[in-house]
Amino acid sequence: MQKQWWKESVVYQIYPRSFMDSNGDGIGDIPGIISKLDYLKELGIDVVWLSPVYKSPNDDNGYDISDYQDIMDEFGTMDDWDLLLKEMHDRGMKLIMDLVVNHSSDEHKWFAESRKSKDNPYRDYYIWRQPKDGREPNNWGSNFGGSAWEYDEETGEYFLHLFSKKQPDLNWENPELRGEVYNMMKWWLDKGIDGFRMDVVNFISKVEGLPDDEVKPGKKYASGSKFYRNGPKIHDYFQEMNREVLSKYDIMTVGEMPGVNPEQARMYTGEDRDELNMVFQFSHMSLDNGKNGKWDLKPLYLPDLKENLTHWQTALEEDGWNSLYFNNHDQPRVVSRFGDDGKYHKESAKMLATVLHMMKGTPYVYQGEEIGMTNVRFSTIDEYEDIETLNFYNEQMEAGEPVEKTMESIYVKGRDNARTPMQWNVSENAGFTDGEPWLAVNPNYEDINAEAQLNEDDSIFNYYKKLIELRKQHDIIVYGKYELILGDHEKLYAYKRTLGNEKLLVLCNFYGEELEVELPEEAVSESASMLIRNYKGGTQLQKQMKLQPYEAVVFAL
Structure with missing residues (x-):
């Protein structure tokens, strides 16, 4: 097992919209992040993973990119971003950017051209198909609900979108598209970034012909995922990406890969495979799902979690590498999920951190996790922003399901739990903004905030700090x-x-x-x-x- 800096690092994920607002518009921004870098340094963070800050119409909070080489107006300017990188590097911290290349925004110039005509040079940058029997080309459903296909009047064809209809899938079969992606990656790496976290990147290779899938009872659309997760050319694409881009820089790469198993992960991350450094997988995050998926609630059975994490630890023990996480921008807060966010808030938050940070792999801390931020219970659906949550609510209402049961699922599993603004202090809006926050602050900020915990020896923050120090002092924790x-x-x-x-x-x-x-x-x-x-x-x-x-x-x- 080779020693590497990214194996010995602790990563902190920033969701910029919710981290720190510098100008009072209620939306976190890059100058706000810069103002809090000393806080991250105090915690002991080595690497920051920055969720997307690229130009975007924000249909899916920045994961719908309209320009890969510009910054979203709400977040600041490229000059702000350049300063962020410099300030991080001056503090000995590294920066990895979110790479979203399974899909773009429908407002990207490539797609604007692609939809103009069937013979446009950019047509083949996306996945277009003719109607089949007067309807969608296949029966796949979107991961955000509804069909995975959107009809376009201009050319009389459908385009594929595995997520929102404003997130058309890129066609990785096209070598010119791949070349554009690699050039964009090199552009960022030449600016000095230290790597990429790659969004749903094991979806980029689709099975030829895009066949129909089996529709489960009670569902309108099929999953289709077996035809696009870990597809037939996926390793060819990663090896090409590594050859053309990644191998030329001393960087860290992590691929977000829903539905990947440990044996497949070893193929992606093996030291002689020349693909990626590590993967994000989700199998441990679905152990409290009922038979009908994430919104179907059931309690965690601890032996299931132990068996799962142990399988990953042992499968990648000699070759490959694990990422260690319980929280991110798509997951509810772990202290509310697997711990106790009431009576034993402090104890359970520290216990969950210990389980994870003492394992082999690279630990990820999601903003607010280090102070034990909890799930939120907004009183009405009108206070929620997440597209997946709103689609679920609307589907449940159309099906005649009770509001109370639907809201309980959202309270436990909704993605906005992770996206409420960072709780900095006891001032209004938890010190996140002087304005009206884009998403309401969790009302418990007066009890749970960073300022109070920095000054308390026994705080969750200082416990995380100690865990991170121990990892730096003891090779046994890393290797x-x-x-x-x-x-x-x-x-x-x-x-x-x-x-x-x-x-x-x-x-x-x-x-x-x-x-x-x-x-x-x-x-x-x-x-x-x-x-x-x-x-x-x-x-x-x-x-x-x-x-x-x-x-x-x-x-x-």
């Missing part, structure tokens, strides 16, 4: 082998890390009751010393351990 202990236990997540003669033992009580547990002989050592604990005071490692509610403790054996 050590992972081994699950007591895998069937329904309340305890316990595992060992080993590197040479060094050993660590990680014990995490996942629930809000005291837990007595008998550890196996090989996990106990008389010379064990405590590395970190989420309760005040020290504790001894014993064969019979008593753990407090949501207690997390790590021992060096």
Whole structure:
């Protein structure tokens, strides 16, 4: 296993719209980010992943890009962005940009040309098909609800959009399109960025012919995903991208890949594969989904999570690399989801951080996670902004489902949970803006905010800071082998890390009751010393351990 800077880094994701507003228009911006870089430095962050700041009409909050080489007016100017990069590099932090190249905005100049005529030079930059029996070319549904096809009157054909109809899919079969993408990537890398996070990038290769898929009972459209996830030419495209662009720079690359399994991830990230450094996968984020998907709520069963994370840890142990996360801009807040955002807010937030940050892989912290920001419960659907949430609500209402049940699903799983403005202090709007915020601030900001936690030794922020320090001090946390202990236990997540003669033992009580547990002989050592604990005071490692509610403790054996 080769040592690399990106394996030893901790990444912080900024969702710029919600991070910090500098000009009072209620929308976070690049000067706002610059004003908070010292905060990230204090936390110990090495790399910032910046969600899209490119020119965009904002149908999907910037993931619909109309110009890849310009900055959205709401976020600032290219001069602001240049200063951001300089200020980050001056502080020893790196910047990775979000690369969204499965689709563009329908307002991109390529698409404006593409839809003009069937023989336009840009026509083949997108995926156009003739109607089939007077309707859509196939039965695929969009990931945001409805059909994945939109009819265009101008030329009498449909274009494919796996997301919003304002996000037409790019045609990666076209070598000229690929060349344009690679040139754009080089343009950013030559400006000095340190890598890319690539949005739904395992969707870029579609199966030839775009065949129909099976429609599940009660559904109007088929998923279609088996015909575009990890498609037939996907490795050819990544190896070409690596050859043309990535291999020429000392950078970090992570591909967001829904529906990827560990064996496929090893193909994408293997050290001799010349593709990507790591992937984002979602299998652990669907363990609390019912049989009807994310909006169908069910509680997490801890052995499922242990089995899942262990599978990923062991599958990529010798070759490939894991990204470690519970939160991002598409996920509800983990302390509300897998922890307790009430009585044991502080303890459970720290416990969940410990589980993740002691594993092998590169940890990602999503803005506000380091202070334990929670889900929000807005009183009406009118306060929500997310396109996926609004589509779900409208579909449920059309189907005659109860409002209360629908809203409960949104409270638990909606993406706006992650997008409420960052809670900086107790001033109005949590110090995020002097204006009217684009999305309402979570009312609990007076209790949960960064300023209070910076000044409190025992805060969630300072616990994250300590976890990040430990990772920098101990190679075993970065590179050590992972081994699950007591895998069937329904309340305890316990595992060992080993590197040479060094050993660590990680014990995490996942629930809000005291837990007595008998550890196996090989996990106990008389010379064990405590590395970190989420309760005040020290504790001894014993064969019979008593753990407090949501207690997390790590021992060096």
